[in-house]
Amino acid sequence: MKATYDDVLNAPENKVAEILDGELFLSPRPTPRHATAASSLGGLLWGPFHHGRGGPGGWRILDEPELHLGEHVVVPDLGGWRRERMERVPDEAFFTLPPDWVCEVLSPSTARIDRTRKLRIYREARIGHAWLVDPLARSLEVLRWSDAGWVLLETRTGIDPARIEPFEAIELELGALWTEVDEPAEPR
Numbered sequence: 001m002k003a004t005y006d007d008v009l010n011a012p013e014n015k016v017a018e019i020l021d022g023e024l025f026l027s028p029r030p031t032p033r034h035a036t037a038a039s040s041l042g043g044l045l046w047g048p049f050h051h052g053r054g055g056p057g058g059w060r061i062l063d064e065p066e067l068h069l070g071e072h073v074v075v076p077d078l079g080g081w082r083r084e085r086m087e088r089v090p091d092e093a094f095f096t097l098p099p100d101w102v103c104e105v106l107s108p109s110t111a112r113i114d115r116t117r118k119l120r121i122y123r124e125a126r127i128g129h130a131w132l133v134d135p136l137a138r139s140l141e142v143l144r145w146s147d148a149g150w151v152l153l154e155t156r157t158g159i160d161p162a163r164i165e166p167f168e169a170i171e172l173e174l175g176a177l178w179t180e181v182d183e184p185a186e187p188r
Contacts, residue, residue, distance in 0.1 A: 002022035002071075011024075016028075016064075018073055022071060037105045037135040038105045045167060046061055048167075049080070055169055060089060062089070064078075065079040079102050080102075081099045101130070104118060106136075107135075126145055129144055161174065
């Protein structure tokens with residue numbers, strides 16, 4: 001029996017409920033390491049891209065948007081829409097307009113689903129970019145949609161600042177994503 005939106009609405013409050021290929025998936029709430037990576041990335045993008053402070057603006061960046069993409073109900077950790085495609089955030093509990101960018105923060109319990117089913121669903125919805133952030137490996141994979149499938153543009157690791165598509169207008173402080181950032185030694 002296929003899962004319905006009522007299954008999502010009736011899911012336990014401490015779970016993230018998604019419907020992928022007609023099947024209900026319940027994931028635990030994010031761990032502190034996962035939440036730190038997602039919150040930090042959202043914070044780095046919010047000012048320059050959502051509000052245009054220190055950057056070009058032109059985006060709507062949202063935490064955990066519920067996306068209704070055909071029969072699928074997916075909840076990426078972050079989603080971003082170019083303002084020319086979404087002038088106003090709708091006053092609904094979910095979005096039917098696919099974002100231009102999604103970010104999944106990988107955890108041991110969700111990485112397989114994020115890398116397989118969810119990436120396929122995002123590709124089918126023609127979402128332009130997907131980022132996969134792995135807080136344990138301290139890595140960021142940058143994918144771009146193409147007719148042939150996802151193209152891996154680059155993989156970033158460590159804490160060095162980087163300009164990363166589609167937000168290459170500013171340098172992102174990757175070290176802010178990791179809970180145990182290597183701090184430079186204090187001068188003596």
